[in-house]
Amino acid sequence: MPELPEVETMVRGIRQAVAGTRLAAVDLCPCPRKPITLTPGIEELRERTVGQTITAVERRAKRVVLRLESEDCYVIEPRMTGLMLLADPPTIDHLRIHWQLRDGRKRRSLWFWDRRGLGTVRLYSPTEYEAALGLQKLGPDALDMTPALWKDALQRTARPIKVALLDQKLVAGIGNLYASEILHAIRLSPETPANTLTAGQIRKLHRSCLAILELAIQYEGSTLGDGTYRNALNKDGSYQNEHRVYGKAGETCPRCQKHSIERIVQAQRSTFYCPRCQK
């Protein structure tokens, strides 16, 4: 479940090896399953990108962007189980795309691996990219938020704060796991209508969101029990060891040591919280 910290870890993990190299080939992996979403098709993808130098590796919300000298860019969206890898896939079967890179005489491989196959790989021209971004209407990146931006975003909906945090049009990058962790950290009920937060609560949200996401990046993301998420070298992240509530239904709240963590469903997604601490 790559969220902002996991995607940022992917980008940092491949940047050094990938930026400045030339794309020597791009291939679909021999995969028995229905192929992932790839636009345009592999032929056009080759024509437009093989021979190009990759000028930059960036994160946009929960997507990885590879910029090319032609100003076309690959936008890779891992969704549920996608990974960008430099080596050693968790399984051979779920490799999807192979980019062969050339750096002088050195050769490297970059892979997109995706167990469930919900991820997408797209190539955009600058105009197509702008159009796609306009369509998505992404909110500001979670790491770029300020108390004023939070106020603007949260004023726009009466939905529960937990649901609002997942709305990428309000703020981009937060997913199901970090939303629960952030709300527990500021002792705020996930059911609180977003547009009723006080200035003090907004300031806490702002500070905690930054602190948690930045710490999770330092820990290279969260690798859950299913072991799906890995960094670019196929190593586990370690922020899962710092989780206070996510996936911990029935366990004692680490803050109050009294009430147990509860799991509720909001907008068809699990929310974990402590009813005693979070009001």
Next chain:
DNA sequence: ATTAATGTTCAGAA
């Protein structure tokens, strides 16, 4: 052996 649950995004409906 079915069935539910997992989390992200988008299309389409309410």
Next chain:
DNA sequence: TTTCTGAACATTAA
């Protein structure tokens, strides 16, 4: 306009 629902998919736990 805003909010909600289902589908895309693979794998595992119940």
